[in-house]
Amino acid sequence: MxxxxxxxxxxxxxxxxxxxxxxxxxxxxxxxxxxxxxxxxTRAVAETSVMVVGRVxxxxxxxxxxxxDPAINVPSAARERFGSTRAGRRAGVVAMTTSPAPLDIxxxxxxxxxxxxxxxxxxxxxxxxxxxxxxxxxxxALPPELREPQLRRWQATxxxxxxxxxxxxxxxxxxxxPDGRWVNAAGLVRPNENASIFALLLQTFTxxxxxxxxxxxxxxxxxxxxEDLTKRVRRVGLAGEPEPMERAxxxxxxxxxxxxxxxxxxxxxxxxxxxxxLGAIGHDLKTxxxxxxxxxxxxxxDEEREKMASTIDEMVTILDDIxxxxxxxxxxxxxxxxxxxxxxxxxxxxxxxxxxxxxxRRTVAHIRPVxxxxxxxxxxxxxxxxxxxxxxxxxxxAGMVFVDIDDDGPGIDAALSENMFEPFVRAERSRSRSTGxxxxxxxxxxxxxxxHGGDVxxxxxxxxxxxxxxxxxx
Amino acid sequence: MNKSRPHLLLVDDEAxxxxxxxxxxxxxxxxxxxxxxxxxxxxxxxxxxxxxxLLDIMMPDEDGLSFCRxxxxxxxxxxxxxxxxxxxxxxxxxxxxxxxxxxxxPFSPRELVARIKAVLRRVTSGAPxxxxxxxxxxxxxxxxxxxxxxxxxxxxxxxxxxxxxFRMLEALVERAGQxxxxxxLLDLTRGREGGPFDRAIDNQVSRxxxxxxxxxxxxxxxxxxxxxxxxxxTTVTRL
Numbered sequence: 240m241x242x243x244x245x246x247x248x249x250x251x252x253x254x255x256x257x258x259x260x261x262x263x264x265x266x267x268x269x270x271x272x273x274x275x276x277x278x279x280x281t282r283a284v285a286e287t288s289v290m291v292v293g294r295v296x297x298x299x300x301x302x303x304x305x306x307x308d309p310a311i312n313v314p315s316a317a318r319e320r321f322g323s324t325r326a327g328r329r330a331g332v333v334a335m336t337t338s339p340a341p342l343d344i345x346x347x348x349x350x351x352x353x354x355x356x357x358x359x360x361x362x363x364x365x366x367x368x369x370x371x372x373x374x375x376x377x378x379x380a381l382p383p384e385l386r387e388p389q390l391r392r393w394q395a396t397x398x399x400x401x402x403x404x405x406x407x408x409x410x411x412x413x414x415x416x417p418d419g420r421w422v423n424a425a426g427l428v429r430p431n432e433n434a435s436i437f438a439l440l441l442q443t444f445t446x447x448x449x450x451x452x453x454x455x456x457x458x459x460x461x462x463x464x465x466e467d468l469t470k471r472v473r474r475v476g477l478a479g480e481p482e483p484m485e486r487a488x489x490x491x492x493x494x495x496x497x498x499x500x501x502x503x504x505x506x507x508x509x510x511x512x513x514x515x516x517l518g519a520i521g522h523d524l525k526t527x528x529x530x531x532x533x534x535x536x537x538x539x540x541d542e543e544r545e546k547m548a549s550t551i552d553e554m555v556t557i558l559d560d561i562x563x564x565x566x567x568x569x570x571x572x573x574x575x576x577x578x579x580x581x582x583x584x585x586x587x588x589x590x591x592x593x594x595x596x597x598x599x600r601r602t603v604a605h606i607r608p609v610x611x612x613x614x615x616x617x618x619x620x621x622x623x624x625x626x627x628x629x630x631x632x633x634x635x636x637a638g639m640v641f642v643d644i645d646d647d648g649p650g651i652d653a654a655l656s657e658n659m660f661e662p663f664v665r666a667e668r669s670r671s672r673s674t675g676x677x678x679x680x681x682x683x684x685x686x687x688x689x690x691h692g693g694d695v696x697x698x699x700x701x702x703x704x705x706x707x708x709x710x711x712x713x
Numbered sequence: 714m715n716k717s718r719p720h721l722l723l724v725d726d727e728a729x730x731x732x733x734x735x736x737x738x739x740x741x742x743x744x745x746x747x748x749x750x751x752x753x754x755x756x757x758x759x760x761x762x763x764x765x766x767l768l769d770i771m772m773p774d775e776d777g778l779s780f781c782r783x784x785x786x787x788x789x790x791x792x793x794x795x796x797x798x799x800x801x802x803x804x805x806x807x808x809x810x811x812x813x814x815x816x817x818x819p820f821s822p823r824e825l826v827a828r829i830k831a832v833l834r835r836v837t838s839g840a841p842x843x844x845x846x847x848x849x850x851x852x853x854x855x856x857x858x859x860x861x862x863x864x865x866x867x868x869x870x871x872x873x874x875x876x877x878x879f880r881m882l883e884a885l886v887e888r889a890g891q892x893x894x895x896x897x898l899l900d901l902t903r904g905r906e907g908g909p910f911d912r913a914i915d916n917q918v919s920r921x922x923x924x925x926x927x928x929x930x931x932x933x934x935x936x937x938x939x940x941x942x943x944x945x946x947t948t949v950t951r952l
């Protein structure tokens with residue numbers, strides 16, 4: 240149940256604002272409708288009551304009270320005569336009977352205010368009726384002798400009526416004659432709810448339009464810059480020079496955008512400074528290293544000289560990796576469409592123990608080939624160094640290209656697999672350099688993949704060995 | 714130009730490199746004149762009969778690339794660029810503006826000497842300087858650029874090749890229509906670095922076919938000539 244509710248509950252700000260507003264309007268409008276309908280009903284009952292009382296008064300004035308004979312039901316004949324005229328139809332039709340005792344009406348149906356007013360009206364007309372009781376009852380609750388002529392009359396005239404609904408309610412009038420008998424009269428309450436419902440629908444529609452449309456526009460004005468902002472926040476610190484976002488939406492949102500732009504500029508500056516610094520360090524260290532590399536040629540001991548040269552080479556490798564990382568954000572290399580299968584084959588061909596499972600399908604992706612090559616080279620190098628061989632395969636899923644690089648090594652502790660991406664972290668505890676490399680390989684590969692909208696992941700294969708997967712957008 | 718002591722002009726703004734390198738090169742039997750900035754180097758070029766210029770790319774004032782362009786435009790001596798960057802673009806630009814070779818700092822002085830000798834040998838033997846200024850060929854919609862070492866398919870998709878495959882394709886395309894024996898191909902494709910390019914030629918060809926042929930089993934570009942070798946059978950146009 241809870242999940243059902245949650246599924247209906249929209250996740251976005253836009254959806255939530257609109258849903259809340261629409262629900263509030265619906266509730267308010269339902270209350271409104273209930274009040275309106277009950278008002279309409281009360282008025283209909285009041286109108287019918289006036290008519291019934293008027294007809295009873297008329298009947299009593301024009302025919303003597305004696306005319307009310309319970310046995311022959313004189314008023315019925317009088318009613319037939321009167322009711323067949325046009326005036327009678329327009330005034331409505333009232334059926335009357337007399338009875339020795341009051342009709343049994345539930346107390347709740349009495350319209351006490353109407354009863355009091357009718358009593359006063361009759362007294363002013365010097366009509367001697369006492370104990371006036373007016374009730375609003377359902378048609379089915381009427382005694383048959385009052386109901387049947389009413390319904391027959393209704394059937395006869397219904398085709399001339401605009402709305403053909405059979406009335407479901409009636410007003411029942413009871414009062415005591417001076418001789419102790421009771422006169423009973425009933426009039427059908429003409430259904431007029433359809434017109435009210437139409438008016439209500441029109442009103443509801445207008446209200447919804449008047450509230451929801453401006454609200455939707457305002458909510459959109461807030462939500463759209465927020466969406467835009469979210470997209471930009473995701474990209475902060477990634478490749479490319481950030482452009483300040485244009486101010487949009489209400490003032491509060493605009494303030495947020497201004498603050499975001501300032502933050503983005505700060506982050507960009509910091510990253511820029513970092514890159515400049517790393518670049519300067521890299522470059523400035525390379526010059527003395529180059530000088531050193533020249534000078535060691537004067538060392539006569541061949542073995543010693545070779546060792547020195549390899550130490551310098553190692554330092555250069557580390558510097559190159561640092562420089563790559565530093566410059567990653569502003570790679571001048573353009574994006575181009577590249578045949579990924581051919582690319583991994585060509586990178587694998589640089590290694591002795593790397594093989595490629597050739598796929599029949601050609602996979603083309605829009606990438607920076609020099610960078611992706613470098614990422615692949617690092618991952619293949621790792622696989623061969625720590626896992627003896629690299630076996631590569633390309634697959635394509637949902638707009639992404641995945642290259643799996645499998646090895647035969649011991650794999651890694653799953654808990655450590657994320658740490659491996661930290662700069663200068665190695666699988667061996669000792670941080671020994673025996674296996675070579677700068678300790679930046681995975682960091683660089685992941686940074687390159689992320690700059691291409693993908694990632695690098697490490698997982699142990701169930702059949703043994705480690706699988707490194709690099710992904711990037713097509 | 715068959716001098717016993719070839720005269721080198723070493724242009725580098727870093728004294729810490731210029732001095733020991735100059736000494737080393739002299740010990741290796743070269744005559745060395747050095748210059749810290751391009752303007753000094755210009756006058757040295759006029760004053761001496763320089764056989765080869767070693768030129769640092771990153772220099773204050775006029776940088777190495779523009780000086781290199783100047784030398785090349787005036788039909789000067791061959792140039793080997795010394796560059797701190799190994800980025801492809803620098804390498805390609807350097808070669809395109811007329812440098813003969815390049816080494817990336819920090820370089821092994823021995824390797825530099827080997828390169829110097831190779832360039833001098835080529836110049837002395839009168840072999841034409843390899844024309845690297847944007848050699849592009851077109852076949853059946855494919856474009857191969859031998860300077861940038863790139864191959865693009867008819868849709869413009871970059872199809873990376875291993876250097877061995879690239880050399881093989883280059884050799885075949887440049888000699889389109891000729892039958893090349895396996896021995897010839899081996900000679901033509903053996904790279905400076907050797908290594909993986911010594912693999913069997915047939916293997917290399919079949920990899921290449923998989924990348925450029927519509928149906929590798931029925932190749933249209935690289936045809937096998939029975940008893941002979943291979944022939945590139947598609948019409949090639951030089952761009």
